[in-house]
Amino acid sequence: MRSEAPALFPVFRSRAQAEILAAVLLQSDRDWTATDLAGHLGLPLTTVADEVRRLVSAGVFTMRKVGRSNLLSANVSHPAVKPLTEVVLTTAGPHLLVAEAFASLGGVDRVLIYGSWAARYHGEPGPPPHDLDVLVIGRPDRSAVYAAANKVETRIGLPVNPVVASSQRWASDDDPLIAQIKSSPIVDVPVAAA
Numbered sequence: 001m002r003s004e005a006p007a008l009f010p011v012f013r014s015r016a017q018a019e020i021l022a023a024v025l026l027q028s029d030r031d032w033t034a035t036d037l038a039g040h041l042g043l044p045l046t047t048v049a050d051e052v053r054r055l056v057s058a059g060v061f062t063m064r065k066v067g068r069s070n071l072l073s074a075n076v077s078h079p080a081v082k083p084l085t086e087v088v089l090t091t092a093g094p095h096l097l098v099a100e101a102f103a104s105l106g107g108v109d110r111v112l113i114y115g116s117w118a119a120r121y122h123g124e125p126g127p128p129p130h131d132l133d134v135l136v137i138g139r140p141d142r143s144a145v146y147a148a149a150n151k152v153e154t155r156i157g158l159p160v161n162p163v164v165a166s167s168q169r170w171a172s173d174d175d176p177l178i179a180q181i182k183s184s185p186i187v188d189v190p191v192a193a194a
Contacts, residue, residue, distance in 0.1 A: 015123075016047050017054075018092035024061060024074050025085040026093045031071040060084065090156050094132050095121070095187050097155055101148040102136065103191045109138040109167055111189040114181045122185040131159040134189075135181060137170045 012018040019041045024032060034052050038045040052072060055061040062075045074081055089097075095113055102111050112118075115133035119126060132152070136145050142164060149160040169175055 012092070014051075015092075016041075016043050017051050018088065019043065020048060020051050020055070021060075021084065022088045022093035022096055024055075024072060025081065025088050026096055028074040028076055028085070031073050033069050033071060037072075090158065094152065094156050094158075095189050097152045098132075098134060098148075098160075099189045099191055101151045102134075102145075102189065105136070105140045105144050105148060105191070107138045107140040108136055108191055110170075111136050111191050112181070113187040113189060114184060118185045118187045121187050124185060129158065131161055132156065134160060134162045135186075136162055136164045137167060138164075139166060140164065 012021070020037055020043075023037060023041060024030075032040075034045060034048045037043070037052070038048040041048070052061065052063075056063050056072070059075055059078045060081060061072050063070050063072050065071075074085070076082075094117060098111060098113060102108065112135040113121075113132060114135055115129070115131070116126060117129040117132050120129060134149060134152075145162050145164055149162040153160040163177070165175075165178060170178060173179060
């Protein structure tokens with residue numbers, strides 16, 4: 001069965017391909033194995049292996065053998081990698097950048113992306129997102145939240161709108177914003193709880 005092209009930018013073959021490109025291109029200084037990518041992205045290993053084969057064949061990724069492992073990385077000398085990285089950055093990569101930027105914040109129970117970006121990520125048709133809405137649940141330092149949001153905003157070129165909500169506010173059904181977020185598509189961003 002073939003997966004559908006991602007609604008965020010339907011020029012990619014599939015959402016899996018966009019996720020793999022985002023992971024590898026946005027962390028161009030890291031080596032990956034197909035197993036690492038599958039685990040990190042929550043994708044079947046066979047899907048990852050098929051996409052990796054195509055991307056290595058196209059010269060977008062390089063592969064080198066170290067012991068029994070095949071290590072993948074972005075082929076930064078390929079002329080298409082830099083522009084492709086920019087496309088991936090704004091379409092398929094924001095949640096990865098949010099995870100990276102918000103991971104070191106203390107007092108965070110959960111981070112979610114909501115709004116138009118989350119809706120497109122989940123396949124809902126519509127215009128391209130013009131911003132990124134991030135909900136931080138817990139009691140983090142607000143200035144650190146805004147600094148992390150600015151870091152993401154600088155990289156993706158879209159405004160990042162962080163909202164901080166306590167765990168009690170998130171659990172409440174009385175808050176109109178929280179109720180709206182809960183009833184809409186969200187992307188859970190994996191960050192370690194502090």
